[in-house]
Amino acid sequence: MFRMKNKLGSRHGFTIVELLVTLSLTAMVIVTLGSFFLNHLRSYHRAVDDVLVQNQLKSAMNLFVEKAMVTTGITYLSSSGDSPYYVVFGESSGPPLIFSYTPLSQQLKWGMGNAAADATNTVAGMITQFKLEPTTNDGTPVSVDDLSQASMAEVTITVSGTDNGVPGPPEVVTLDNSLRFRNYTVLGP
Numbered sequence: 001m002f003r004m005k006n007k008l009g010s011r012h013g014f015t016i017v018e019l020l021v022t023l024s025l026t027a028m029v030i031v032t033l034g035s036f037f038l039n040h041l042r043s044y045h046r047a048v049d050d051v052l053v054q055n056q057l058k059s060a061m062n063l064f065v066e067k068a069m070v071t072t073g074i075t076y077l078s079s080s081g082d083s084p085y086y087v088v089f090g091e092s093s094g095p096p097l098i099f100s101y102t103p104l105s106q107q108l109k110w111g112m113g114n115a116a117a118d119a120t121n122t123v124a125g126m127i128t129q130f131k132l133e134p135t136t137n138d139g140t141p142v143s144v145d146d147l148s149q150a151s152m153a154e155v156t157i158t159v160s161g162t163d164n165g166v167p168g169p170p171e172v173v174t175l176d177n178s179l180r181f182r183n184y185t186v187l188g189p
Contacts, residue, residue, distance in 0.1 A: 049162060052161060053172075053173050054171075056124045057124070061155070061177055063124075064099060065155070065179050067089075068181070069179050070182055070183060071097055072092055073151065073183075074134050074147045075089065075090045077132065083102060084119075086098060087099050088114060095112040096113065096114055097112060098110065098112070101127065107122055108124055109122050127157060127158065128160040128172070130157055131157075133156075136151055137151050139152070151180065152179065152180045153178070153179055154176065154177075156174060
């Protein structure tokens with residue numbers, strides 16, 4: 001029985017100092033790993049936003065150029081201060097092609113018709129700027145009053161991402177493109 005008491009008496013638990021040291025080391029490891037994880041999560045969200053911005057811009061520009069290139073040219077262009085800002089392209093057969101951009105909704109839409117309300121198909125969102133400048137073959141700007149001379153156009157589309165709770169400014173990408181109207185014919189004498 002005496003031996004049993006010695007065994008029981010020799011068992012020691014952890015002291016409060018040992019527990020505090022262990023807890024503070026564990027807390028430092030958890031904070032370090034958590035910080036590492038959060039930084040990588042932010043980087044992931046930023047990368048996802050960047051890809052989304054680039055895809056929106058690419059799809060907007062590709063669809064715009066694809067549709068506008070096969071028209072006969074610009075028949076109407078609203079002023080840049082108008083909301084919605086829209087452009088009408090002539091078609092050799094069928095109703096005119098229209099693109100409409102509304103800054104408030106940040107959407108570029110297209111459709112067939114003569115008014116901005118006819119553009120009902122969404123091309124892309126997150127668009128913060130859409131600008132079209134009609135030009136001649138040699139790049140000379142054409143006034144809105146003489147659109148029949150515009151055989152080409154300079155297109156600028158800017159897309160801006162969201163902040164996704166990630167510090168720093170969101171991704172903003174601007175793409176400029178030139179397009180030539182394939183079915184352009186000079187109107188008038």
